Structures are given as C-alpha cells and as structure tokens.
Amino acid sequence: MKLTFLSSLRLVMFIMISYIYYSSVEAPTTAQITYVIIGVTGFILNHFLLVSAREHTYYPLPLALDFILITGFVVVYPASSLYLILFGVNAVTLFLFTEDRRVLWGFTIAFFIIWAGSMYYIFQTTGTFSLIENLINFSLIVFEAVVGRLIHKLLHARAKIETQYGELQETHTQLTSAHEQLHHYSKQVEELTLIRERNRISGEIHDTVGHKMTALLVQLQVAKELMDSRPETSKQKMELCEDLARETLQEIRLSVRTLKDHDQPQSFVTTVRKLLEDYQVMTGLASSFTVKGDVSSIPISVQLDLTRVIQESITNAVRHGGAMESSVVLEVSESMVEISIKDDGQGAAEINPGFGLKHMRDRIHEHGGTTVFENTKEGFIVKATVPLIEMKWQMGEHNGQNINRR
Numbered sequence: 372m373k374l375t376f377l378s379s380l381r382l383v384m385f386i387m388i389s390y391i392y393y394s395s396v397e398a399p400t401t402a403q404i405t406y407v408i409i410g411v412t413g414f415i416l417n418h419f420l421l422v423s424a425r426e427h428t429y430y431p432l433p434l435a436l437d438f439i440l441i442t443g444f445v446v447v448y449p450a451s452s453l454y455l456i457l458f459g460v461n462a463v464t465l466f467l468f469t470e471d472r473r474v475l476w477g478f479t480i481a482f483f484i485i486w487a488g489s490m491y492y493i494f495q496t497t498g499t500f501s502l503i504e505n506l507i508n509f510s511l512i513v514f515e516a517v518v519g520r521l522i523h524k525l526l527h528a529r530a531k532i533e534t535q536y537g538e539l540q541e542t543h544t545q546l547t548s549a550h551e552q553l554h555h556y557s558k559q560v561e562e563l564t565l566i567r568e569r570n571r572i573s574g575e576i577h578d579t580v581g582h583k584m585t586a587l588l589v590q591l592q593v594a595k596e597l598m599d600s601r602p603e604t605s606k607q608k609m610e611l612c613e614d615l616a617r618e619t620l621q622e623i624r625l626s627v628r629t630l631k632d633h634d635q636p637q638s639f640v641t642t643v644r645k646l647l648e649d650y651q652v653m654t655g656l657a658s659s660f661t662v663k664g665d666v667s668s669i670p671i672s673v674q675l676d677l678t679r680v681i682q683e684s685i686t687n688a689v690r691h692g693g694a695m696e697s698s699v700v701l702e703v704s705e706s707m708v709e710i711s712i713k714d715d716g717q718g719a720a721e722i723n724p725g726f727g728l729k730h731m732r733d734r735i736h737e738h739g740g741t742t743v744f745e746n747t748k749e750g751f752i753v754k755a756t757v758p759l760i761e762m763k764w765q766m767g768e769h770n771g772q773n774i775n776r777r
Contacts, residue, residue: 379418381418381460381463381464382414382415382418384460385410385411385437385457385460386411386414386415388453388456388457388460389407389410389414389444390407392444392447392448392451392453393407395448395451395453396448402447403448406443406444406447409440409443410440410443410444413436413440414437414440417433417436417437417440418433420432420433420436421433421434421464421468431469431474431477431478434461434464434465434468434478437457437461437464438458438461438478438481438482441457441458441461442485442489444457445489445492445493446492449492449496449497450493450497452493452501452505452508454489455486455505455508455509455511455512456508456511458482458485458486458512459508459511459512459514459515459516460515462482462512462515462516463515463518463519463522464519465478465516465519466517466519466520466523467520467522467523467526468523490505560671561671564671564672564675565675584619587612587615587616587619590608590611590615591608591609591612593605593608594606594608594609594612618690638666639666639669639674639677639678640660640662642674642678643660643678643681643699643701644660646678646682647660647685650682650685650689654689655695656685656688656689656694656695656696656697657696658685658696658697658698659697659698659699660698660699660701661698661699661700661701662701663700663702663703664701664702664703664704664708665703666701666703668703668705668759669703669708669759672738673708673738673757673759676734676735676737676738677708677710677755677757679731679734680710680735680753680755681699681710681712683728683730683731684697684712684714684731684753685714687728687751688712688714688716688750688751689716691716692714692716692717692750692751693716693717694714694715694716695715695716696714696715697712697715698711698712698713698714699711699712700713703759704759705759705760706758706759706760707756707758707759707760708757709754709756709757710754710755710756711752711753711754711755712752712753712754713749713750713751713752713753714750714751715749715750717750728744731753731755735755735756735757738757738758739757739758740755740756740757740758741755741756742754742755742756743755
C-alpha cells in the first residue's frame with residue numbers, strides 16, 4: 372500500500388464526513404454552509420501541502436491546520452460528535468508519517484485538551500453529554516492510531532527489506548565478479564606455473580642430456596682412436612657409450628612425457644602412476660604408490676615439483692643404486708604434505724649430494740619445505756616435507772624471519 376493512496380483515502384474521508392455534517396441539519400445556516408465549504412477547501416489544500424511536506428521537517432504544519440479545521444466543526448455543529456471521527460482519520464496520518472516522539476506527544480496532548488474543551492463547549496451549548504458515544508469514538512481514534520503506527524512500521528520494514536535486498540544483490544554481483552577474477556587469476560597462475568616448469572625441464576634437458584651427449588662424443592672419439600691399437604679398450608669405451616646413450620634416451624623420454632602431460636593436464640595421482648608405469652617399462656623397476664589424505668589440497672606448483680622429485684629419486688635409484696624395487700608414500704594433512712621414496716638399491720657410505728639431489732632440495736626449499744636423504748641397510752630413502760599453510764625461512768641465528776601464507 373502506497374502513501375499516496377492512503378493520503379487520497381484520507382482526503383475522501385474528510386470530504387465525506389464534511390458532507391455528513393452538512394446533511395445532518397435539515398435547515399443549515401449560512402454560517403454552517405460557509406464553514407463546510409471552508410472546511411472542504413481547507414482539507415483539499417492541506418492534502419497537497421501534506422503530500423509535498425511528507426519528506427520535509429514542516430510536515431506537522433498541515434496536521435495542525437487539520438486540527439484547527441476539525442475544531443471549527445465543533446463550534447459550528449455542536450450537536451454532533453463526528454469531529455472525533457475526523458480526529459481519528461488525522462490520527463492515522465499522524466502515526467503513519469511521524470517518527471519524532473516529541474511531535475507525537477505534542478499532538479496527543481493537544482488532542483486531549485481540544486477534546487475536553489469540545490465536550491465542555493457542547494454541554495454548555497446543547498445541555499447534553501453522551502459518555503458512551505464519546506468513549507466509542509475515542510476507542511475508534513485509538514484503533515486508527517494503532518493502525519497508522521502498524522502501517523508505518525510495515526512500510527519502513529518493506530523499505531528496509533528492499534534496501535537490504537538491493538545491497539545483497541550488489542554484494543552478490545561483486546562476489547560473482549570477484550569469483551570470476553579469482554578463477555581468471557587462478558588460471559593465469561596455473562599457466563605461469565606450467566610455463567615455469569616447462570622452462571625448468573628444458574634447462575634440465577640442456578644440463579643433463581647435453582652433458583651426457585658431450586661425454587658420449589668424447590668416449591666415441593677415444594674408442595675410434597683406440598680401435599686399431601687397443602681393441603679391448605675400444606670395446607669397453609663402446610659399451611660405455613652404449614650405456615650413456617641408453618640413459619640419455621630414458622631421460623629424454625621421461626622429459627618429453629612430462630612436457631606432454633603438462634599440455635594435457637590430469638590429476639596428480641594419475642600423473643605419478645603413469646610416471647612409475649613408464650619407468651617400469653623402460654627400466655624394469657617395480658614400484659608401489661600409496662596415498663593418504665586429500666591430494667586435491669596440494670597446490671599445482673607443489674604437485675609439479677613433487678612429481679619431479681619422484682622422477683629424480685627413482686632415476687637415481689636405478690642409475691646409481693641398481694635398485695629393482697621402490698615404494699612411494701604420500702601423506703597429506705591439513706598443514707603439510709610429506710612424501711617418502713624408498714628403494715632397495717645399494718647406497719654409498721657417505722652422501723655427497725650431486726646435481727640431482729641438490730636440484731630436489733632446491734625444488735622443495737622454494738615452497739618452504741625440507742628434504743632428508745638417508746642410507747639404510749635396506750636401501751636409499753628420500754623424504755620431503757612441504758607446509759600447506761605456512762612457509763618459513765630463517766637466515767642465521769638472530770636474523771629476521773620471512774613468513775608467507777597461502
């Protein structure tokens with residue numbers, strides 16, 4: 372229900388009751404007819420004044436003018452108590468529009484004063500007084516005031532709901548936009564991570580394969596020189612060249628497989644299983660893979676580096692330890708991911724980290740993690756731990772700390 376409709380209904384009530392005042396007398400006097408015209412005209416003008424003043428501070432003025440016009444009907448028509456109905460209509464308007472308690476109390480006190488004066492004036496003029504009629508009309512005024520206040524609260528509640536709904540829609544729009552941006556940024560980060568990993572693999576191919584190809588050429592040249600003078604030594608060199616060529620071919624295949632997997636993204640578990648299966652086909656290394664926890668909570672960048680750590684570990688197991696079996700155990704908790712790669716190969720008495728082990732350590736360290744290399748009677752163990760909530764680096768005993776959260 373709109374306030375404009377209520378205001379128009381209020382005006383109709385004033386005009387109808389004014390007409391009832393006019394028709395309630397068989398032979399109205401000139402003063403009565405004139406005042407009815409004045410009253411109706413005043414109510415109409417007050418209606419437009421009230422509509423324009425509703426949003427401003429001078430809205431009590433038209434209500435006060437209505438009070439004066441209603442009181443005039445008491446003077447002109449003392450035999451009727453219809454003025455209380457007019458006060459009731461005005462009460463609806465007062466309690467519908469007014470927020471200020473001082474205005475409400477002011478008009479309430481003014482009403483009781485006017486009501487008391489009107490009853491005294493009517494009794495003095497007509498010599499009659501109807502308590503029941505006055506109480507019934509007063510109860511109607513109270514009812515209309517309550518209705519006005521309830522409509523007021525209803526309209527304000529509706530306006531508040533519409534405002535909150537608008538804010539909710541705006542917030543939803545912002546959240547949707549933020550989600551789309553976050554998804555876009557996530558895609559960009561993933562693409563950049565894959566590009567970085569691709570570049571890193573390219574660098575490893577250059578460093579490892581390039582080094583072995585250089586060694587292969589040198590050994591081939593030596594074997595060629597010794598072919599006539601020392602055929603046995605030349606034969607040994609050729610066998611060494613064959614081993615170098617086979618190892619180089621394996622590394623090229625694994626690197627190409629990794630690059631191909633990056634172009635066709637798949638789950639981390641699937642990638643590791645495929646890696647172990649391919650290595651089993653190429654080298655005969657039997658492997659087991661155990662996963663504990665939710666792998667999806669591991670960031671893409673960490674997944675890529677863990678894959679390379681597994682690849683480097685099993686490559687070293689076959690190349691340097693002569694391993695026949697290996698086991699990979701991955702444990703994921705809310706705060707960290709731990710991986711352990713164990714093989715049954717022959718380890719060295721002393722661990723001197725070469726290019727592969729140092730590279731593994733650097734990969735894990737980039738994520739704030741740690742690596743441990745162990746030699747046991749059963750074989751060689753690589754353990755890596757990466758925090759999923761907090762990354763911490765400490766340089767020196769008393770130096771500052773750099774803590775990043777993701």
